[in-house]
Amino acid sequence: MIAAGSAACHAACRTGAFSQGADFVLSGEVAVQSIALIITAGLVSAHPAVIFAVLMVVSIAARLYLFHFLSLRPRELVFIGTMLNGVLFLFLFYLAAADAPRSGHIAHDLVLGYGALHAGSFAVSCLLLGLMLATGACVSLVRVELSLFLQGPSYLDLAGIPYGRAHAAFLAASGALSACLFFCAGWLAAPLSALLRGPMKRGALKNAGILFACIGAGQLLLLASDFIDAYVIALVAVCVSLVRFSLEHYRGREVPA
Amino acid sequence: MIDIRDLSFERGGRLIIDFMSVRFETGSVTSIIGRSGSGKSTLLSIIAGAARSFEGEVLIDSRPVRARSTGELHRAIARFGGAGPANLDEKTGDFVLLSRAPYRKMLHAFGDMDREAAQESMDSFDLGALAHMPLGALPGGAFRRALLAFAFARRADHLLLDNPTDGLDVHDAALLSRALQRYTISGERTVLLATGDISFAAQTSDRILVMDGGKIARDMTPDGISAELVKEYFDTDVLVSRNVYNGRPQVHFYT
Numbered sequence: 001m002i003a004a005g006s007a008a009c010h011a012a013c014r015t016g017a018f019s020q021g022a023d024f025v026l027s028g029e030v031a032v033q034s035i036a037l038i039i040t041a042g043l044v045s046a047h048p049a050v051i052f053a054v055l056m057v058v059s060i061a062a063r064l065y066l067f068h069f070l071s072l073r074p075r076e077l078v079f080i081g082t083m084l085n086g087v088l089f090l091f092l093f094y095l096a097a098a099d100a101p102r103s104g105h106i107a108h109d110l111v112l113g114y115g116a117l118h119a120g121s122f123a124v125s126c127l128l129l130g131l132m133l134a135t136g137a138c139v140s141l142v143r144v145e146l147s148l149f150l151q152g153p154s155y156l157d158l159a160g161i162p163y164g165r166a167h168a169a170f171l172a173a174s175g176a177l178s179a180c181l182f183f184c185a186g187w188l189a190a191p192l193s194a195l196l197r198g199p200m201k202r203g204a205l206k207n208a209g210i211l212f213a214c215i216g217a218g219q220l221l222l223l224a225s226d227f228i229d230a231y232v233i234a235l236v237a238v239c240v241s242l243v244r245f246s247l248e249h250y251r252g253r254e255v256p257a
Numbered sequence: 258m259i260d261i262r263d264l265s266f267e268r269g270g271r272l273i274i275d276f277m278s279v280r281f282e283t284g285s286v287t288s289i290i291g292r293s294g295s296g297k298s299t300l301l302s303i304i305a306g307a308a309r310s311f312e313g314e315v316l317i318d319s320r321p322v323r324a325r326s327t328g329e330l331h332r333a334i335a336r337f338g339g340a341g342p343a344n345l346d347e348k349t350g351d352f353v354l355l356s357r358a359p360y361r362k363m364l365h366a367f368g369d370m371d372r373e374a375a376q377e378s379m380d381s382f383d384l385g386a387l388a389h390m391p392l393g394a395l396p397g398g399a400f401r402r403a404l405l406a407f408a409f410a411r412r413a414d415h416l417l418l419d420n421p422t423d424g425l426d427v428h429d430a431a432l433l434s435r436a437l438q439r440y441t442i443s444g445e446r447t448v449l450l451a452t453g454d455i456s457f458a459a460q461t462s463d464r465i466l467v468m469d470g471g472k473i474a475r476d477m478t479p480d481g482i483s484a485e486l487v488k489e490y491f492d493t494d495v496l497v498s499r500n501v502y503n504g505r506p507q508v509h510f511y512t
Contacts, residue, residue, distance in 0.1 A: 016344065141364055147355055150344035154307075158358040160328045 001116040001125045002222045005185025006215040007132035008177050014139045014207070016150045017174035024178055025187075025241040027077050028084030032062045033182045034110050035088055038095070041109070048118045052183050055114075059182070060175035067171050078245065085238065111233045112222070113186035128184060135177065136211065187234045188221050258283045259304060259415060259447060264313035266299060266471075273299045274311070275471035283414075284444035286437060288458030289451045291468035292491055297451035298338065300468070301417045304449070306330040307339070317415065331359035335411035337404060338419025338451075345393030349403050352392055353379055356410040378410035381436040382429075398429050409436055415447045416440060422454045434461050455482060455491075459506045482506040 024030050036058040040051055066072055072080060095106065109117060115128070139146065148155045149170060153163035221233075259281040266274040273296045281287050289297045302308045303315060306322050315322040317333055325333070335356070342352060356378075357371035367375075379385055382402040387395060395403060401424045408416060422430050434457070441448055452458050458465055459479040467475035467490050474490060475481065487495045487508060496509045 144355070144358060144361065144367070145363070147344070147347065147351065148358055151347065151352075151355065152340055152343040154340045155342065155355065155358075157327060158331050158355070159361075159363065160326070160331075160359075 001113060001128065001184050002188065002219060003215045004125060004128035004132050005113055005116070005181050005183075005188070006217070006219075007129055007136060007211060008180040008184060010211045010214045011132060011136040011139055012174055012177040012181060014136065015146060015170070015174055015177070017170075017177065023241050023244065024181070025085070025237055026081045026245055027066065028081035029059065029062050029066075029178055030182060030187060031081070031084040031088040033059055033179065034187075035091055037109065037114055037182075038091070038106055041114075046118070048115060051114050051118075052179070055179040055183050056176055059179035060172050063171045063175035063178065064168065068168060107231055107234075109186070111187045111231075113182070113184050113188060115183040116185065128180070132180060132184075133211075136207075140207070187237045258316075258318060259449070260314075260316040260319070261300075261304075262314040262316070264300075264303065264311055264315060266296075266303060266308065266311040268299075273471050274303070276313075277471070277473060278313075279466065279473055279476070281447050281449060283447050284441060285463045286441055286448040286450070286461060287464045287466060288462040289449065289466045289468055290453065290455055290458050290490075291474075293453070295468040296471040297468050298419050301336065301338070301419050301449060301451050304415075305334050305336045305339075305417055307336075328359050331411075331413075333413055334415045334417060335408045335413040336417040336419070337408035337421055338417075341404065342392055346391050348388065349384060349390055349392055349395060349399075350375070350379060350388030352403060353384070353406045353410050356407045359411070374412050375406075375410045378406040378436075381409060381439065382406040382432055397424055398426055401425055402429055402432065405433060405436070409440060414445065416449070418448065418450045418452075420452055420454075421450060422452060422457050430457060437461050455487065455508045456506075459508075460500065460503070479505050482508070 033055055036054055037051060040054045044050065044054070066077065066080070070076075092106065115124075145156075145159055145161065145166075148159050149161075149163075149166055156163050156166060224233075261277060261279050264274050264277045265272065275296075277300070289300065291297050299308065303311050304317070304322065306325065306327075309323060317325065317330075322330065347355075354367055354371060354375040357367055357374060360371065361367060376385075379388060382405055384399065384402055384406055387399055387403075392400065392403060405418075405421060408418065421433055425433065437448060438461075440446055450458060450462065459482050462479055465475070465477055465479055465481065466473050467477075467486070469490055475486065482497060483506075484495055484497045487493055487497070494511055496511065497506050498509060499505065500507050
């Protein structure tokens with residue numbers, strides 16, 4: 001399941017989904033998904049399929065809201081993301097203080113991935129892994145269109161594709177990938193997305209190499225999680241995201257307003 | 258050939274292009290000069306099909322620009338000076354290759370001809386060694402050259418350059434001048450430059466148009482550039498000398 005999450009992470013990074021200045025930790029998307037997971041598992045249903053469906057809807061809605069309707073720029077995005085992560089922190093603090101039912105499991109559900117802990121049968125894991133690998137392969141097919149899209153409306157126009165619709169479709173697809181990523185690998189995947197840079201390396205071999213490195217790193221993180229507290233992993237995820245963002249934007253380059 | 262007939266264009270209640278008629282013959286390099294706000298860039302946008310709410314007619318190779326599909330327009334016209342690239346992580350070589358997208362079928366890879374055109378354009382602008390460098394890591398001048406290479410790589414029949422010399426040093430401007438010569442050497446392509454750099458316009462163009470208040474105030478050869486003309490349309494005192502190599506006018510400031 002962690003491997004499926006790593007493959008989802010690789011596919012999402014190849015689309016450039018997290019290259020808008022902040023990855024899914026700093027943008028607050030993972031905080032929104034975490035809150036949705038806690039509420040759904042606590043009040044609606046703890047069935048993995050229900051959780052997966054809710055995460056999918058919430059993730060796509062969050063992406064569309066943040067990037068399409070609000071059209072946040074990187075600096076604003078990090079500000080909003082920090083606020084959302086703060087809300088999550090307060091929410092977790094409240095649950096722990098109130099000694100809410102299942103509050104002891106929440107940290108593990110969030111950090112290791114709900115799917116990995118509760119829907120981790122071999123068949124489901126293989127299915128999801130296959131799906132994520134196929135998604136990654138599909139990204140190669142639309143490599144040029146994606147490059148044009150990432151350059152902006154006047155560039156996508158060269159391929160005769162209307163930007164508005166493409167933007168909404170891109171956000172929906174990347175939202176779905178983000179949900180898979182969180183469902184399969186939780187916050188554990190955050191350091192992966194921070195380590196993977198940029199969309200689409202050229203060459204199938206190079207991409208396959210990065211994919212396997214990503215899956216390997218995911219397994220190492222899983223191993224590490226046996227010895228480290230779940231909250232420490234979440235903290236490391238936030239730190240890695242912040243370091244990456246700082247390196248990218250403060251080393252000789254201004255953060256876009 | 259680009260044929261403009263009775264063109265008028267209004268934006269925000271202000272008339273930007275005022276009933277203009279002009280023809281740009283195939284095989285020529287024409288520079289449109291004039292002060293900021295005289296309508297040069299707007300004229301290029303209209304020709305490129307980016308602004309469609311105009312009155313009058315704009316014909317590209319005898320076909321109205323409005324009747325052409327987006328893909329057809331991009332294959333016929335390449336434009337420098339629009340929105341810059343948003344993804345600065347893209348490698349310079351890959352970015353220039355994207356210019357060939359209008360010739361490519363959807364979901365297909367670029368062909369050898371596309372790669373050859375992109376490579377030739379990169380070489381013209383001395384970018385060969387920077388092909389693997391991300392756009393965001395390029396120095397300012399090289400970044401501008403990459404944008405120029407993007408426009409030239411299209412190999413379109415009509416090339417529109419909006420303020421192409423902005424941010425270019427002497428070396429870069431010389432590269433652009435040579436690239437323009439090569440681009441039009443076959444006599445089958447039309448180049449339009451909108452620029453405030455009168456000296457560059459005089460060195461590289463066959464024809465100069467002076468725009469003022471949305472109209473063409475002068476239509477002349479580069480030899481028509483004089484200190485009086487610059488005073489009249491740019492309200493600036495200058496000295497105009499002749500290039501000892503090609504005899505074309507060069508503009509010098511007094512201060």
